[in-house]
Amino acid sequence: MRTRIFFVRHGESIHAEQGVIGGPQGCQGLTARGRRQAARLGRWITEEIGDDTASVHSSTLRRAVETAAAIAAVGGLPVSQDCGLCTWHTPPEADGLTHAEFARRLGTEGGGVYRPFQVGNETWAEMVTRTSRAVVDLAHRHRGETLVIVGHAETVEISFNALGLLPVHRSFDLKVSPASMTEWVTDQDPTQWPPPRWTLSRFNQSAPAEDVPASG
Numbered sequence: 001m002r003t004r005i006f007f008v009r010h011g012e013s014i015h016a017e018q019g020v021i022g023g024p025q026g027c028q029g030l031t032a033r034g035r036r037q038a039a040r041l042g043r044w045i046t047e048e049i050g051d052d053t054a055s056v057h058s059s060t061l062r063r064a065v066e067t068a069a070a071i072a073a074v075g076g077l078p079v080s081q082d083c084g085l086c087t088w089h090t091p092p093e094a095d096g097l098t099h100a101e102f103a104r105r106l107g108t109e110g111g112g113v114y115r116p117f118q119v120g121n122e123t124w125a126e127m128v129t130r131t132s133r134a135v136v137d138l139a140h141r142h143r144g145e146t147l148v149i150v151g152h153a154e155t156v157e158i159s160f161n162a163l164g165l166l167p168v169h170r171s172f173d174l175k176v177s178p179a180s181m182t183e184w185v186t187d188q189d190p191t192q193w194p195p196p197r198w199t200l201s202r203f204n205q206s207a208p209a210e211d212v213p214a215s216g
């Protein structure tokens with residue numbers, strides 16, 4: 001029994017171009033380039049899935065929902081949303097602010113792994129637990145299948161905690177590009193105790209270039 005999870009970071013997004021907090025209000029979805037990236041990613045991932053039973057799961061934020069829809073559309077895959085897969089649950093009053101304004105209005109001293117960097121924000125440890133729970137629940141429900149999880153830079157980073165069982169605080173950074181794919185695989189049962197051993201088989205990869213049909 002093989003269980004495979006493709007973690008995808010959404011395509012280029014309007015909130016990143018604007019440099020604002022992209023919560024439910026601040027996220028305006030993908031840019032035109034981001035939509036093209038998502039469609040290309042969809043064609044690549046659909047090919048990689050082959051004949052496996054597969055499903056697509058995204059965070060509830062528009063940039064991830066649009067990316068997931070584009071991927072699911074290629075192979076006619078079922079798609080669902082889970083707020084457990086969202087990036088930081090920032091306070092509502094921060095949604096749509098620039099990062100500088102967020103820090104100015106709500107920044108607080110003594111932020112760390114278990115304390116927030118802004119008043120009312122989630123802590124890193126809380127997000128690791130919330131996202132890991134969502135990922136592990138999906139692996140349980142879909143054991144023996146292939147899952148596409150479409151989220152954020154943090155969703156991909158936290159796959160190292162959820163599946164690789166790294167400690168909550170990492171002593172190195174991970175670069176996760178928009179429209180990238182990271183793949184984890186296990187031949188063990190994801191519902192077993194002690195936890196299964198997963199293999200990180202690809203990290204932060206972009207869809208390969210496609211042949212452009214000759215015109216005329």
Ligand SMILES: O=C(O)[C@@H](CO)OP(=O)(O)O
Nearest residue numbers: 009016022087152153154
């Ligand atoms: O919300 C964001 O701006 C970032 C946070 O690092 O995540 P992503 O761009 O991947 O959604």
